[in-house]
Amino acid sequence: xxxxxxxxxxxxxxxxxxEGCGEGECGACTVLIDGEPTLSCLVPLFQCEGRRIETVExxxxxxxxxxLERFVATGGVQCGACTPGIVITAWALxxxxxxxxxxxxxxxxxxxxxxxxxxxxxPDR
Amino acid sequence: MxxxxxxxxxxxxxxxxxxxxxxxxxxxxxxxxxxxxAAGGLGEDDVVFAEPDTGDVPDSGPTVASRTTxxxxxxxxxxxxxxxxxxxxxxVGEGLSVSDGWIVGPAGPVEPFRDAARRHFETAGPxxxxxxxxxxxxxxxxxxxxxxxxxxxxxxxxxxxxxEVDPDTLAARPVAATAVCEVGRAIHPTLCKGQIExxxxxxxGWALLEEVKLQDGRxxxxxxxxxxxxxxxDSPRIDVHLLERAWKGGPFGAKGVxxxxxxxxxxxxxQAVENATGIPVEEIPATPEKLLLASSSPVGAALCGRAGWxxxxxxxxxxxxxxxxxxxxxxxxxxxxx
Amino acid sequence: xxxxxxxxxxxxxxxxxxxxPALVPTAGCTDLMVRGPEALHRMDRVIxxxxxxELRGIRxxxxxxxxxxxxxxxxxxxxxxxRAAFPILAEAATMVGGWQIQNRATLGGNMxxxxxxxxxxxxxxxxxxxxxxxxxxxxxxxxxADFHIGxxxxxxxxxxxxxxxxxxxxxxxxxxxxxxxxxxxxxxxSKVVVALAGRIEEGRIAELRLAAxxxxxxxxxxxxxxEAVRGQAPGPETADLAGREAARExxxxxxxxxTADYRRFALERVVRRMVMGIAG
Numbered sequence: 068x069x070x071x072x073x074x075x076x077x078x079x080x081x082x083x084x085x086e087g088c089g090e091g092e093c094g095a096c097t098v099l100i101d102g103e104p105t106l107s108c109l110v111p112l113f114q115c116e117g118r119r120i121e122t123v124e125x126x127x128x129x130x131x132x133x134x135l136e137r138f139v140a141t142g143g144v145q146c147g148a149c150t151p152g153i154v155i156t157a158w159a160l161x162x163x164x165x166x167x168x169x170x171x172x173x174x175x176x177x178x179x180x181x182x183x184x185x186x187x188x189x190p191d192r
Numbered sequence: 193m194x195x196x197x198x199x200x201x202x203x204x205x206x207x208x209x210x211x212x213x214x215x216x217x218x219x220x221x222x223x224x225x226x227x228x229x230a231a232g233g234l235g236e237d238d239v240v241f242a243e244p245d246t247g248d249v250p251d252s253g254p255t256v257a258s259r260t261t262x263x264x265x266x267x268x269x270x271x272x273x274x275x276x277x278x279x280x281x282x283x284v285g286e287g288l289s290v291s292d293g294w295i296v297g298p299a300g301p302v303e304p305f306r307d308a309a310r311r312h313f314e315t316a317g318p319x320x321x322x323x324x325x326x327x328x329x330x331x332x333x334x335x336x337x338x339x340x341x342x343x344x345x346x347x348x349x350x351x352x353x354x355x356e357v358d359p360d361t362l363a364a365r366p367v368a369a370t371a372v373c374e375v376g377r378a379i380h381p382t383l384c385k386g387q388i389e390x391x392x393x394x395x396x397g398w399a400l401l402e403e404v405k406l407q408d409g410r411x412x413x414x415x416x417x418x419x420x421x422x423x424x425x426d427s428p429r430i431d432v433h434l435l436e437r438a439w440k441g442g443p444f445g446a447k448g449v450x451x452x453x454x455x456x457x458x459x460x461x462x463q464a465v466e467n468a469t470g471i472p473v474e475e476i477p478a479t480p481e482k483l484l485l486a487s488s489s490p491v492g493a494a495l496c497g498r499a500g501w502x503x504x505x506x507x508x509x510x511x512x513x514x515x516x517x518x519x520x521x522x523x524x525x526x527x528x529x530x
Numbered sequence: 531x532x533x534x535x536x537x538x539x540x541x542x543x544x545x546x547x548x549x550x551p552a553l554v555p556t557a558g559c560t561d562l563m564v565r566g567p568e569a570l571h572r573m574d575r576v577i578x579x580x581x582x583x584e585l586r587g588i589r590x591x592x593x594x595x596x597x598x599x600x601x602x603x604x605x606x607x608x609x610x611x612x613r614a615a616f617p618i619l620a621e622a623a624t625m626v627g628g629w630q631i632q633n634r635a636t637l638g639g640n641m642x643x644x645x646x647x648x649x650x651x652x653x654x655x656x657x658x659x660x661x662x663x664x665x666x667x668x669x670x671x672x673x674x675a676d677f678h679i680g681x682x683x684x685x686x687x688x689x690x691x692x693x694x695x696x697x698x699x700x701x702x703x704x705x706x707x708x709x710x711x712x713x714x715x716x717x718x719x720s721k722v723v724v725a726l727a728g729r730i731e732e733g734r735i736a737e738l739r740l741a742a743x744x745x746x747x748x749x750x751x752x753x754x755x756x757e758a759v760r761g762q763a764p765g766p767e768t769a770d771l772a773g774r775e776a777a778r779e780x781x782x783x784x785x786x787x788x789t790a791d792y793r794r795f796a797l798e799r800v801v802r803r804m805v806m807g808i809a810g
Binding site (some may be wrong): 086088090091092093141143145146147174175176177178179180181182183 | 215216217219383385386387390415417418424427
Binding site (some may be wrong): 106109142156176178 | 534559560563564570576604624627628629634635647717
């Protein structure tokens with residue numbers, strides 16, 4: 068069953084979306100489907116017909132530019148493998164809630180695993 | 193391990209640095225250019241780093257044991273400074289130096305360094321310098337007996353961890369962690385603190401969650417669905433304090449920091465769990481399952497009998513009750529993936 | 531290459547399923563897609579229920595609310611109707627994976643996948659849900675207590691799908707509680723999951739439905755514990771009794787996530803704590 072993730076990376080060359088675990092655990096492959104954070108490794112392509120898919124390339128080129136600069140400036144990035152997924156999820160949260168509490172941010176980011184950087188610090192920024 | 197680093201003058205007057213160090217999170221993509229620019233007095237665009245393709249770059253050694261920033265970073269500083277001096281030497285003039293990419297004389301800025309470097313390339317041709325790591329004389333290590341000093345210095349740290357333990361489930365949750373690290377000098381304080389936060393969280397995961405389970409030599413939990421690492425919700429607030437005391441053997445005084453935060457966090461957490469429960473924690477991760485077993489051991493029962501961890505409501509020892517069914521140790525595929 | 535049938539109505543969906551019972555029903559695909567390339571390869575045809583409007587959404591009906599089978603856990607946790615009447619279901623929905631999973635995973639999928647560890651399933655047992663099932667013969671109802679019949683086995687017949695779940699309102703003053711014990715704070719598969727609901731009359735437990743997951747081959751009602759405390763006044767002794775009976779009647783196993791001993795231990799203590807909460 069063709070996965071959205073493979074179509075994005077292999078078919079369209081949009082390699083900003085990463086494959087971490089490939090089994091819905093790590094969140095690295097998060098994209099927005101009709102504005103909702105979704106794991107592209109778990110979405111079969113046939114369910115994407117007529118849906119709006121946004122990847123990290125899409126939001127980085129447009130509305131999220133300022134957000135991304137703040138994200139980098141505050142050290143919310145290290146090895147980069149999990150970063151595109153975290154960026155997408157955090158951006159989606161800010162669309163719904165421009166001033167999330169620390170708890171709300173932790174809740175939203177619970178599905179994005181990060182091994183090397185201080186994810187613990189990110190909600191503060 | 194000699195960790196050679198090469199600096200090469202390019203036709204466009206830029207200095208290209210070649211090392212095999214790959215940034216996999218240790219931060220060298222940010223820190224190395226900082227070191228090279230500061231050591232050479234160079235400007236933002238005067239230094240480029242070659243892609244760490246091992247067909248092109250020298251083998252600078254693995255990412256281990258203070259190798260990246262401290263050893264390779266130091267070689268970068270030395271190599272770039274020497275290449276700069278080689279370019280500067282033929283220029284006639286008294287008291288010339290390089291600062292922020294400009295050659296500066298007693299009367300002020302003379303010309304951009306890159307212009308002089310380009311001229312040097314045109315007249316003298318390609319220029320390349322390679323340096324290798326030589327341990328200081330006093331650092332002797334015998335490769336045949338493995339005796340002596342393997343490392344020229346150590347970074348030091350202290351960790352304080354506070355946990356809460358749920359008395360019903362024996363699940364321990366870190367609520368606060370403080371890591372104090374003496375790092376020589378932080379080249380990039382944000383990244384340095386990020387290293388320590390990340391390492392501390394990994395240490396907490398090691399202390400409480402991360403258990404490699406083996407059966408007949410095979411991993412039972414060989415993926416993220418079953419090998420459990422902390423999520424952001426498992427992460428406490430981590431306070432990082434950097435202590436800086438420049439070490440003469442590192443670039444601008446820096447020591448390595450990558451491994452340090454993994455050393456103290458887990459023992460501190462284990463002690464905190466023991467302190468909270470009275471259950472002896474003799475191995476990590478201190479999972480609830482292991483705490484339950486330990487609480488019903490003779491020592492554990494004596495230590496925490498009054499707290500009654502091992503006993504059920506009726507005072508009987510739940511851990512020793514058998515189910516009457518054969519235990520299945522090997523998970524089926526379905527059990528791994530409900 | 532898997533062919534996907536994508537019906538646009540419930541009639542069309544059950545017709546396809548009637549003609550070809552080997553079709554694998556799917557919605558959010560969060561359980562399907564993790565089965566690995568081999569399992570996916572063996573599956574040659576799926577039927578995607580996400581496009582069937584009759585299966586989606588939450589609505590209030592006479593005496594309760596109905597939740598369509600392809601309603602996501604995000605929709606459930608946000609639903610004002612669910613949060614008001616069945617806060618424990620909203621709470622369970624927040625425990626199913628992370629945000630991304632909750633956006634895709636569905637209540638019907640959790641039920642039909644029938645993992646013994648499914649987070650929402652003990653809640654449905656405690657709330658005495660009724661499953662409305664659709665098949666070629668039309669709709670039929672199954673009490674949720676009869677829905678799970680074994681390890682990953684349900685009372686669904688070939689060609690049948692879960693259409694919706696009906697949750698009857700609890701009487702005024704009823705209590706409900708939920709507790710998940712996972713391997714970590716979020717995005718964890720349960721080691722033990724417990725839900726209860728009931729009511730007190732004249733200072734005594736008149737009714738208690740107590741259910742647990744990850745302690746047997748399927749989500750189970752803890753009937754011995756329920757029976758033992760019926761008619762008792764809430765308090766420490768009743769709570770002890772409930773915990774003890776609960777631990778006695780389950781059949782947990784050792785697996786990669788936990789041990790049978792620990793599951794029994796945690797179940798006993800969690801049930802005791804939750805039954806203590808009734809008094810408060």
